[in-house]
Amino acid sequence: MSNPSTGTASKSKVGSSQPSETSFKRKRGVFQKDLQHMMYGFGDDTNPLPETVALVEDIVVEYVTDLTHKAQDIGSKRGKLSVEDFLYLIRKDFPKLNRCKELLSMQEELKQARKAFEVDEEKLVSLD
16 A cells, blocks of 8 residues: 655655754654544544554654744744744645634733733732
């Protein structure tokens, strides 16, 4: 069922955008539990095959690495990497863009709430 020519094509693609395998070793299975839960949430079995989880993890890590390298290329023109570089890269994928904007606004709300809580806590301590 596997095609040997497919494997070499994907290896050459991966090698062109990432450092060589000898210079970059990553831990496998770091996202295993999270991916199992996500896969179950999207309709997979409660305990998916380890090979399937490993494959999905490889795909996700490759996607994130590729996206980060592209954002780094864009950010290097300005001298720094920013959130806007990632938003620029996903600008044509509306569901991803909207979800990122939603998460960024929630992050800002949480930051403001923590800041307000710290100020209130400091006032209570000073009153004692």
